[in-house]
Amino acid sequence: MDTQHDSALTHALAGIPGPVPPSGVLHAVIPHTSRxxxxxxxxxxxAxxxxxxxxxxxHIQSLPAGAAVGIKALAARFPEGEAKIACALRELEAHGYLHRxxxxxxxxxxxTRTVFCNQPGAVLRGGVVPVVGPAVRSTGPARTPVREHIRVPEPVAVPEPTAVPEHRSVPEPDPVPEHRPVPEPDPVPQALHAPVRLPSRTAPTQPRRPLPHPQVLTPELRQAAAALLADLRRHAEELVLSEQDVEELVPGVAAWLERDATTDTIRRTLAADLPQPLKHPARLLRHRLTALLPAPLPGALDLTSPRRAPxxxxxxxxxxxxxxxxHEPGHCRDCRAQYGEAA
Known part of the structure; x- marks a missing residue:
């Protein structure tokens, strides 16, 4: 009973034509009708x-024309970082799939105009290159216009009517579709500048440091920290905090109070040199509480001078x-050996 059996999957695998391989992947092919x-x-x-x-x-090939495919847009869509996505775009550009x-x-x-080619080999051989957007005047040499890839219906062969009696009517055959001339599109615009090469390496993002917490968050520390945070707007009108912001920042202020930092010191550190305009006061206070956390005060035994060896x-x-x-006067080692004295 530990193995689950899917009857629908079993029937789908049974319909696979030909011998089933003993190992490897099996394809249950269901035709797509949309998307x-x-x-x-x-x-x-x-390879x-x-x-x-x-x-x-x-993913880029599945997007509609006009969709954003920059590094920032792809990094916001997928869990891979900007460095991996930039390297992948450079690989596609090196093999002819992407042109920027x-x-x-x-x-x-x-x-910057980005063009994705689903068949780079066909582009090199002079195949069809669809371009979306207005035509751009080119300063380079003229290019041969590319004909649009339009499928023209082939003429339908109509069989000759057989001999029938005169009293029967013979249906007329359908008219053969006429061949219409294929319109020539505008020439493909030439790039004004060389492709833009992205930097080979992007700066790594530093991990966010956690907010400091005290060893023991007592009710007295919580009350003092909450009162200090709520009182900041009296000293700087920009530091207006919500109840949720005060609740999140209480452990950081309590860690400062646990390290014997006075309320005046904490207030001056948090409210001094504020940027103008201040858009996110809670983020600024969180950064200052984390980055400027003072070191714990040393104990009385740590301040005593070390004892020197006698x-x-x-x-x-x-x-x-x-x-x-x-420690006592007498003879040196050589003289003790000469006079036969004990050490």
Missing amino acids: FTVVGNHLAQH ELSLVAIGVGV TRVRLPKGRVA VTPFQTCDGCERAFRS
């Missing part, structure tokens, strides 16, 4: 692209007048 994207195996099984680059390429060029808009502004004084040898260390 699907055709992706070539040259991208899904690319040189990383798995992150393949996933980013498939800078174009000049009609009002003089410069923008030093053996020097003595003058009565025999050879040489100095040696000893």
Whole structure:
């Protein structure tokens, strides 16, 4: 009873044509009727692209025209960081799937245009390149206009009518569709500038330091910390805190009070040199309580001077007048050996 059986999956696997392999993946193929994207195996099984680059390429190919595909937009959508996404975009650009060029808009502004090619090999051979957006005047050499890929219906072969008696009417065949001329689209615009290369490495984000907490949050510490935080707006009108902000910042102020910081010291530290305008007072107070936390005061035993080890004084040898260390006067080691004295 520890193994669950899915009857629907069992029937789906039973319908797989041909022999079932003993190991590896099995495909239960169900045709899509809506919301699907055709992706070539040259991208899904690319031998040189990383798995992150393949996933980013498939995601970009599934987006509609005009969607944001920058590093910030992709990092907000997926759990991968900006460094991984930037590296994946560079891989796609190196293998011809992604093209980023800078174009000049009609009002003089410069923008980055991103074009994703689902078949880079066809682009190199002069295939179809759909371009979305207004045409841009090009300063480079003229390019050959690319014909739009439009499917023209083939003529339908109509069989000749067979001989029938005169009293029967023969239905007329359907008219053959005429061949209409294919319109030529505007030429593909040329990029004004070279592709923009992103930096090879982005600055890593530093982890957020936790708010300090006291060893024991007593009711007295909680009450004193809450009163200090609520009283800050009397000294700086920008520091207006809600009840939730006061409740979250109470452990940080209690940690300062536990380390023998006075209320005046905490108030001056939190309310001094405020930025103008101050948009998030609770975040500023949290940062100052965390980054400027004072060190704990040393104890009485820590401030005493360390005890020095006792030093053996020097003595003058009565025999050879040489100095040696000893607590009592007498002879040095060589003279004791000469006179036969004990050490």
